[in-house]
Amino acid sequence: MNLHYIAMSVQEAERLRQGGRDAYGAPPERRISDGDGVPCRHCLRNVDEGKPYLTLAYRPFSSVQAYSETGPIFMHAEYCTVHDGRTLPPILASSKSYLLRGYGSDERIVYGTGGAVDAEQIEQRAEELLARPDVAFLHVRSAKYNCYQCRIEAR
Structure with missing residues (x-):
């Protein structure tokens, strides 16, 4: 099975920038990275120390439900x-553990x-999870804070 790691789209990243x-209808907050624990959801790498980044509310679903x-x-904050x-994102090597959760094609959690x-x-x-017929995709989230990291699909 080929895993595909899906980041925030180019269009969405540029719209926010x-x-x-x-x-939530709020403008993203602009900050400067201290280089520790600031994972970008577009390139899936950490934001280097001294570089600007945005903090914002994100809903990685196609519908509100x-x-x-x-x-x-x-x-x-910049391009x-x-x-x-195609490769395991660098941000998924920055913690000891993560939460994985499966979703059906209807974007509902598969319990x-x-x-x-x-x-x-x-x-x-x-x-293992994507081999199940009832699981269409996965979300990877922070085990500490439950923050969304990326989506995984089988290709």
Whole structure:
């Protein structure tokens, strides 16, 4: 199975960088990175120390419904290249564990799929979950703060 790691789209990143409103209708907040724990959801790399970044509310779903969680994320305030999707994103090696959660094609949580996974086991667990016929995609979230990291699909 080929895993595909999906970052925030180029269009969405540029819209937000140009002053577009976040999922709560607020403008993104601009800050300067201290170099520790500021993962960009577009390039899926950490924002280097001294570089500007945006903090904003993000809802990684196509519709608003009971399971479409919204939460805080970071992204480079200036241009960065979107992650290629073919390799494990660098931001998924910056913590000891992450939450993986499966969703059906209707964007609802598939119960029994969620749980904390050691960083070294993300790919193995993702393959197990995506082999299920009721799981269309996964979300990777921070095990500490539940912040959205990226989406994983099988290709």
